[in-house]
Amino acid sequence: MFADENRNVRPAEIQEDVSREDIVSAFRQAMVGHFRSHIPGTNINESTLLASDYLNHFHELVMLLEALSSEPQGFTDDLLSWRPLTYEEHFSQSGFRDKNLAIAAYRRAPPKIRARFDEAVARLHGEALTLVASVGAALMDRDKDLDKTCNKAAAQLRVLIEEANAIANGEIASERGDSDIGGQAAIDALFGNR
Incomplete structure (x- = not known):
C-alpha cells in the first residue's frame, strides 16, 4: 500500500523553488530548536546557546593568581604551565555533564553573538598570557610587590x-555601540580605578 502511494508522487510536485539560503536558514532554525529543547536543566543559555561554564577556565587562573600572592612556592609551576583553552578544548577535557551538547550548541550559536563572545575570549586569552608572563617575570625578579x-x-x-559572561548569558546587546559599559570597565581596571 505504501509503495502505491509513493508511485503517485512525482518529483516535480516535491521540488519547489527554494533557494539554498532558505534551506540553510530552515535547517539552522530546526537545529537551534532541537538544541533548545535539550537545554532546560543545563548551564547552556537558551538564547545564546553558550555555556558560561567555559569561563571557569579563566576563574581558575584568577584563583591561581590570588593563591600565588600568598604562597609563591606552592603555585608558581601551576601558573607558569597555565595555557588558554578554546571553548571546545575546555569542554572536551572537562567533566561537564552536557559537554557534547555544549560543544554542538556553541557551533550553532547565533553568529553575531558567537562572534562577540569569541572576540571577548580572544581578549581574555591575550590578556591572560600577558599577565602570566608579567607575573612570571615578577617571580623571577623576586618582586617585593608580588601581592600587588x-x-x-x-x-x-x-x-x-564579566564581559564574556554577560555575552554568554545574553545580558549585552548583540550590536556594538548598544552598550560600551564593559569596555569602560576594562579601561578602569587597567588603571586601577575599579
Whole structure:
C-alpha cells in the first residue's frame, strides 16, 4: 500500500523553488530548536546557546593568581604551565555533564553573538598570557610587590571574564555601540580605578 502511494508522487510536485539560503536558514532554525529543547536543566543559555561554564577556565587562573600572592612556592609551576583553552578544548577535557551538547550548541550559536563572545575570549586569552608572563617575570625578579602585581592581574581578568559572561548569558546587546559599559570597565581596571 505504501509503495502505491509513493508511485503517485512525482518529483516535480516535491521540488519547489527554494533557494539554498532558505534551506540553510530552515535547517539552522530546526537545529537551534532541537538544541533548545535539550537545554532546560543545563548551564547552556537558551538564547545564546553558550555555556558560561567555559569561563571557569579563566576563574581558575584568577584563583591561581590570588593563591600565588600568598604562597609563591606552592603555585608558581601551576601558573607558569597555565595555557588558554578554546571553548571546545575546555569542554572536551572537562567533566561537564552536557559537554557534547555544549560543544554542538556553541557551533550553532547565533553568529553575531558567537562572534562577540569569541572576540571577548580572544581578549581574555591575550590578556591572560600577558599577565602570566608579567607575573612570571615578577617571580623571577623576586618582586617585593608580588601581592600587588597578582591582585592587579586578577582584577584585570575579572573585568574581561564579566564581559564574556554577560555575552554568554545574553545580558549585552548583540550590536556594538548598544552598550560600551564593559569596555569602560576594562579601561578602569587597567588603571586601577575599579
